Amino acid sequence: MHARFIEIAQWFESLTTDSLASVSDIYAADAVFIDPFNNLSGLQAVRAVYQHMFDTLVHPRFVVTNIVSDERQGFMNWDFLFECRNQAQKISGCTQFELNEQGRIVLHRDYWDAAQQVYEKIPLLGAILRALRRKLSLPLQNK
Template sequence: MSTPNGAAVAPPPAPAAPVLMGAARYVAFFEALTPEAVERLSDVTTPDIHFVDPFNDVVGLAALQRVFRGMYKDMDGPRFRVTHRAFDGDVCFLRWEFTGRVRRLRADWRIIGMTELRFAEDGRVRQHVDHWDAGRQFHERLPVIGALVRWVRRKAGHG
């Protein structure tokens, strides 16, 4: 590989077997996630898991379980589907689609995002950081607030 100016760039390091196996287990777990499975998150995460998304920044298994219990309380049929995976050493990047129905809004929801996973030596996930556009994929769809967010985006020139 090389950069646009012709300089050589080393390829990223290959993922270790625990990372490959851990990523496969984690993806399978989340694609089959149920309210009951939330209690088994310790099968695929470390006790000190650090989880970040646009609405949460929590540390620890109990805190992560609360996040997912809240999701099931607020939504009908939430589902994750991983569409792509990429690795760079002990890091796995996932591209995913999340769908479900928000009960209070009586609205179907679809969010596309990316996750950055970091692993412990045993292949369990120790850090899960979600990246997705909460403004465009969430806030703009809310009644009242959505109109304000769209107006601000237009005024800022990002329409």
């Protein structure tokens, strides 16, 4: 595992509104950020995603559970913990990172199941999505 990815993981785990000032130490000016809700580029846009997270959620934080990397590309598994409507929430996912020659992130692509981990928790929409998931899944075969 490349040392730069350990530094990036530590930055994510200690992320606060104050540490957003150091986002340019982590992301390149032309960074691309993609997740189930966003597809944007540029340092200001990346900073805005994290600021929005702090503005809308209570006690958001990341816990990195695994890192696999070489010098310029890495994958980080994480749990995103926060409170919403006085309930503890957890979203688990993985991020693909690509670094430039200076070791800054030029591509940040999140992979996580928004349907199961967010939308299915919404009362009416959740019931529809859970029914759809059951309809599309393979039936268990008991032997």
